[in-house]
Amino acid sequence: MGVESVRAQGPGPLTGAALKSGSADGLQTAKGNVVRDLFDRIAAHYDRANTAMTGGLDELWRVAAANQLHVADDARLLDLCCGTGALARVMARRVPEGMVDAIDFSSKMLDVARTHAKPHNVNYHEGDVLTLPFERATFDGAAMGYSMRNIVDIGACLREVARVLKPGASFVNLEISKPPNPTWRRLFYFYFYTVLPVVGGLAGSDPAAYRYLPQSLVSFPDADGLASLFQANGFAHVRYVRIMGGALALHIGTTERAPNSNGRDTSLGADLLA
Numbered sequence: 001m002g003v004e005s006v007r008a009q010g011p012g013p014l015t016g017a018a019l020k021s022g023s024a025d026g027l028q029t030a031k032g033n034v035v036r037d038l039f040d041r042i043a044a045h046y047d048r049a050n051t052a053m054t055g056g057l058d059e060l061w062r063v064a065a066a067n068q069l070h071v072a073d074d075a076r077l078l079d080l081c082c083g084t085g086a087l088a089r090v091m092a093r094r095v096p097e098g099m100v101d102a103i104d105f106s107s108k109m110l111d112v113a114r115t116h117a118k119p120h121n122v123n124y125h126e127g128d129v130l131t132l133p134f135e136r137a138t139f140d141g142a143a144m145g146y147s148m149r150n151i152v153d154i155g156a157c158l159r160e161v162a163r164v165l166k167p168g169a170s171f172v173n174l175e176i177s178k179p180p181n182p183t184w185r186r187l188f189y190f191y192f193y194t195v196l197p198v199v200g201g202l203a204g205s206d207p208a209a210y211r212y213l214p215q216s217l218v219s220f221p222d223a224d225g226l227a228s229l230f231q232a233n234g235f236a237h238v239r240y241v242r243i244m245g246g247a248l249a250l251h252i253g254t255t256e257r258a259p260n261s262n263g264r265d266t267s268l269g270a271d272l273l274a
């Protein structure tokens, strides 16, 4: 999401001292606040709106993302920007003897997450993924669903994820992307920028928020660009899988393995999506 798009499209005014001072940190904090406030506002209807906008496919792709984490049953996993906890619950099923820490900075999204039947092995945390409250090399794997577009500093976020992952562990990112085929891209953009805000606005009871949300794709990198960001920010090995002709993409980044490590390879899975 570009600064300009926040200024032009954001539902709340960015008029604080941060903007006036123009400091990069202050600007990012202000942008983060806009994003958090927006998700606080739409939290109550977020799940229903998602189902309406995707016909339920959003959940299918969360399962596909979690399937890319090749970890032991007792692994400790991290769900970044967990929102209402849909991906965390899928991840929890993959580690029946392990644990999923799920973090988000919207207290209202977390409130909704806690109303869902909670698997015994999910812990929710309120916090910013740009300053993760975890020690380095804590997790055997991590994932993020439908959120990277909303992160104000993608490079900083990736470095934080790499910091808390164990050497050789993988981070799976599921996100809307930019289809390479021009015809399909035009059709998809028509749906994404024109139809989706109407459907989301009706189902989510906040048309202004759903007019704003698609704008986060405008300055988001395409799949190659995001892969380059992974590589530049802590992930030695990166691959991605396009979904639905590139309307979505799963990026899988793996941190460098420890020298002389005999550990199990948790990095690259074989079960690619078509």
Ligand SMILES: C[S@@+](CC[C@H](N)C(=O)[O-])C[C@H]1O[C@@H](n2cnc3c(N)ncnc32)[C@H](O)[C@@H]1O
Residues within 6 Å of the ligand: 032, 035, 036, 039, 062, 080, 081, 082, 083, 084, 085, 086, 087, 103, 104, 105, 106, 109, 127, 128, 129, 130, 144, 145, 146, 147, 150, 151, 152
């Ligand atoms: C589109 S929702 C996705 C929620 C969930 N992952 C899913 O699969 O439905 C994006 C979430 O990212 C969260 N978010 C955005 N930036 C964040 C940040 N810097 N730190 C923590 N959470 C953030 C928002 O609060 C929101 O809950």
